[in-house]
Amino acid sequence: MIHARGLAATFVTGKGKNKREVRAVDGVDLDIAEGEVVGFLGPNGAGKTTTLRMLTTLLRPTAGTATVNGFDVVADSVQVRRSIGYVSQMGSTFSQALAGDEVADHGQLYGMSRRDAVARGQELFAQLQLDGLWDRMPKNMSGGQRRRLDIAMGLIHDPTLVFLDEPTTGLDPQARANLWEHIAKLRTDRGATVFLTTHYLDEADALSDRIIIIDNGTIVAADTPENLKSHVSGDLVHLEFAAAEPVTHAAEQLHRLGATEITTDGFGVRARLRGSAKVIPGLLRDLEAGGNTLDSIEILRPTLDDVFLTLTGRSLRDAESAVDAEEVSDEISA
Ligand SMILES: Nc1ncnc2c1ncn2[C@@H]1O[C@H](COP(=O)(O)OP(=O)(O)OP(=O)(O)O)[C@@H](O)[C@H]1O
Secondary structure: OEEEEEEEEEEEEOOHHHOEEEEEEEEEEEEEOOOOEEEEEOOOOOOHHHHHHHHOOOOOOOEEEEEEOOEEOOOOHHHHHHHEEEEOOOOOOOOOOOHHHHHHHHHHHOOOOHHHHHHHHHHHHHHOOOOOOOOOOHHHOOHHHHHHHHHHHHHOOOOOEEEEEOOOOOOOHHHHHHHHHHHHHHHHOOOOEEEEEEOOHHHHHHHOOEEEEEEOOEEEEEEOHHHHHHHHOOEEEEEEEOOOOHHHHHHHHHHHOOOEEEEEEOOEEEEEEOOHHHHHHHHHHHHHHOOOOEEEEEEEOOOHHHHHHHHHOOOHHHHHHHHHHHHHHHHHHO
């Protein structure tokens, strides 16, 4: 469905002395199979949208090659566009037209007859819970309804491959959950392949068969959410004792078992431990036998943020807030 090799995009910004090159995407390889739902994850500015724009033919790669649905993104750009659905970050509805007309017009742009475009549009309105909104202007719809309208426009010509750029950004939790159901149905009901960019970890986790993480323009990981969580970073183990004495012994035992990030405080010890389910029972038996009374034990499965932290040395959440802070200070100094 999608194959990319060494895909790169370099932008030149500024003029004169301020001129500089931004390597937005720096040699990306991708292989996405039919029927997969792939979450493309990364912090602000990582290169997600730029990659998507190259795959959807909106931006010509500076280097590398990519085929989408068997068509080359440069040589066969028209065929690529005809064969995909693309829901951009900004949405597609700007005009003063009625929602239904916009969707039907969009279908006609793809060569559908008016009658087919209206019939297909109405079917999509029903599937996407937009019943009764055909004659409403998009500006008078809620954020969630507008986003579902964007998706209807992206699906009007029945593409088998759909690109969604940050589909739920700016929506409230209920509207996000609702949209997740519709995105999941794209595959289950229509057999579509979905490539979605997001910087919401929970979204990527809930929807994706496979997650690809991009950071600074390069791919840092690609695997199922479960594999990423179990192989890349371990479980977070927290042991609390009734007294301070066992803490050092427990920390040593954890170290012996290959735990990392071991910290102690007062009566407690925390560590990150791969495959904890297999080794924790033995550790507990050993501690018991030594008369070390355990007060409580907590084992937290790693999150995708832990994966990101392990791979890049920084938390995706920290990365987000750092970029946000940078943007604010840019605005202030501008
Ligand atoms: N047209 C452009 N001109 C100059 N720089 C650009 C342009 N488009 C993107 N960039 C830069 O390329 C890098 C990657 O941007 P991109 O929009 O692909 O990131 P992203 O991962 O989609 O981020 P976000 O989550 O904020 O949408 C950023 O540093 C961005 O500032």
